[in-house]
Each structure stands twice: as structure tokens, then as C-alpha cells.
């Protein structure tokens with residue numbers, strides 16, 4: 222092994238983080254760009270299914286809560302794009318890769334949110350699954366990604382709770398409300414289990430990611446962790462997990478589930494999910510509609526630069542004001 | 552001589568943190584001075600220096616406009632939602 226590569230791997234083996242200025246193998250950089258950008262795309266595309274319900278929320282309180290949640294997801298996307306940008310890739314390149322289908326986002330967001338029950342199920346199940354995935358990523362070997370994950374994980378628990386709170390209200394409500402909650406669980410359960418990705422035996426990116434400590438647990442292990450948490454939570458709601466083969470295995474201390482329909486997963490991942498086209502078309506449309514704003518901001522900045530800095534640095538910079546405002550003019 | 556703000560990363564994996572400022576003729580000198588002034592006791596493994604004039608800061612008197620909107624949104628915290636006692640891992 223080349224000395225640089227040896228030192229890089231030794232650093233990872235010592236559980237030290239890799240920082241942007243460090244030498245890193247091209248494959249490590251590429252893997253991270255792919256994973257972080259796809260993670261960012263997922264946060265942003267994930268705003269769509271729930272975003273559609275903001276104006277239809279059943280009360281003002283639910284509305285401000287959902288608004289805050291969707292706003293958080295946009296923020297998560299920005300933390301992650303920022304982390305990916307430390308690897309030398311531009312925002313435009315990343316967005317373009319998503320629009321051309323080269324970069325994916327989580328398959329879960331290609332399902333429609335048909336009822337208010339779905340908003341509850343998404344917060345409870347999808348955000349719970351995201352947390353199970355993201356907690357180990359706080360120890361990812363790449364520093365900027367790990368730190369972004371810490372910020373994100375702190376905010377996710379509100380998402381999960383507000384979702385469960387919606388499910389709780391429906392489950393304790395009228396027969397029609399209970400039915401709505403059950404129907405949402407029926408439709409979101411299996412797609413949520415697919416979020417963890419294909420069984421480890423079929424996973425293509427794994428072994429190198431383990432050596433690089435980008436990934437620390439297998440897909441199946443994380444999926445199992447989620448199942449073991451979610452099944453008792455469904456019991457408290459009095460809802461039935463839509464899996465006739467589901468059973469508690471006392472010997473292993475885990476729930477056993479029936480077969481996952483991986484053909485469906487493949488269909489959704491390859492762009493044939495129920496809302497795949499709609500999600501991308503909407504993102505593209507918003508991107509195009511917002512072009513004039515980006516142009517106006519750029520023009521404004523250019524104008525200020527051309528006319529000498531219009532901002533008085535000392536008014537905006539207490540440090541230089543205290544230490545001698547003359548510096549500000551340098 | 553321009554003023555520089557100094558940020559030190561104390562350990563790999565942590566963010567750079569502001570530790571203070573110093574004067575230097577250029578960024579390269581500022582780095583050297585920062586090493587002498589702020590990291591004599593193995594305080595860090597990486598230093599950033601940024602021209603103070605390049606820092607745009609919000610002002611204390613603007614704080615309400617910046618931060619008050621968050622004050623009446625307790626629903627952004629997980630603790631806002633009461634859970635039945637028997638619910639675990641949420």
C-alpha cells in the first residue's frame with residue numbers, strides 16, 4: 222500500500238475522522254459524494270409527500286407542526302449538500318445528477334401520501350427508520366458528514382414523535398379515524414422496511430464502505446432493529462402490522478417477518494414508483510421557477526461589489542469595530 | 552495590519568471553534584502567530600484564520616428579529632408530545 226493510503230486507513234482504523242483537507246483515495250471521495258448527495262436529495266424530495274398536506278392539516282396546530290417538520294427536512298438537505306460540497310462537488314452537479322437519474326433518492330418518497338393518516342405514518346415509520354439509519358452515521362469516518370448527522374439526529378426525534386402523536390389521535394378516535402390509521406400503516410409498512418436497502422447478500426456497495434467506516438451495520442441488521450422497535454409501538458396504537466407471518470421469536474429476541482417484495486423495490490428504485498415521475502418533475506419545475514430569484518440575488522451581489530462594498534464592515538463586525546475599525550477598510 | 556479571527560479544531564471529528572483574534576500582515580503570518588498564541592499546549596490539530604473584515608455578524612440589537620420567531624414554537628422539540636408510558640424507543 223502507498224504510504225498515503227496506509228496512513229489514511231490507519232487513521233480510520235483508529236476511529237479518527239477524515240477531514241476535507243486530508244488526502245483520501247478517489248473511491249472514498251466518490252462513494253461519499255454519491256451517498257451524501259443521495260441523502261440530501263432524499264431530504265429535499267421527502268418534503269413533497271408531506272408538503273402537500275400543510276394546507277389541508279386538520280387544525281391550525283397540526284398545520285404549524287407539519288410546516289416546521291417539512292422546513293426541517295429542507296434544512297437537513299442543506300446541511301448535507303454543504304457536507305458534500307466539502308468534497309469538491311458543486312450543488313449544480315448534484316442536482317443535475319438527480320434530474321438525469323444518475324443520482325437516486327430514497328425509494329420511500331415515490332409513494333403517495335393519500336390521507337392525513339399517511340402524514341402520521343410517515344412521521345412515525347419513515348422518520349423512525351431514518352433515525353435507525355442515521356444514528357450510526359454520526360460516527361461515519363468523514364467528519365463533515367458525521368457532524369451534519371449529529372445536527373440532523375437531534376431534530377429527527379420531533380419528527381418521529383409528531384407522527385406518532387397523529388397516529389395516536391387517530392387510533393383513539395372514531396371508527397373511521399382508526400380505519401384511516403390502519404390503512405396508512407398497511408400502505409407504509411412494507412415500503413418503510415425497503416428503505417434499509419436490499420438484503421446484505423445482494424448489496425453491491427457494502428464491503429468497501431465497511432472498511433472505510435462509512436457504513437457500520439448491515440442493511441438487515443438495521444432493518445431488524447427498526448422492526449423490533451416499531452412492532453410494540455403499533456401494539457400500543459392497537460393497530461395491526463400488515464404481515465400475517467409476523468411473529469415473536471423468543472429464542473433470538475427478535476420479531477420475524479414475512480417475505481419482502483424486492484421486485485417492487487427494484488421497480489421503484491429504477492424510477493417506476495407510483496410518484497417517481499411526479500416527484501422529479503416537481504423538483505425540476507420548482508428549480509426552473511426559482512431561477513429568476515437566483516439571478517436577481519447574483520445581480521444584486523455583483524452590483525454591490527462593483528460599487529465598492531456597500532456594506533459598512535464596522536457596522537456588521539463588532540470585532541473589527543472594537544479592535545480598530547480601520548481594518549475594515551483594508 | 553489587518554485583524555484575523557482564529558478558529559482551532561481541538562480534535563479530529565470536532566468543529567473548529569473560535570478562540571480569539573490577532574493581527575498579522577497576511578494569512579500565512581496569521582497562521583504562524585495563531586500557532587504561537589493560541590496552541591502552545593496542544594490545544595488543537597488544525598487552525599483556521601479568517602480576516603475579521605470578512606466576517607459579517609448579526610448585531611445584538613437584531614437578536615429579536617433573528618431569534619424570537621423560534622421562541623413560540625415549542626412544538627419543534629420532541630418533549631412537546633406526551634407519549635403513553637408503555638411506548639418505548641421513540
Ligand SMILES: [Fe+2]
Pocket residue numbers: 264293294297351373377
Ligand atoms: Fe430529515
Ligand SMILES: [Fe+2]
Pocket residue numbers: 294348351377380
Ligand atoms: Fe425527518
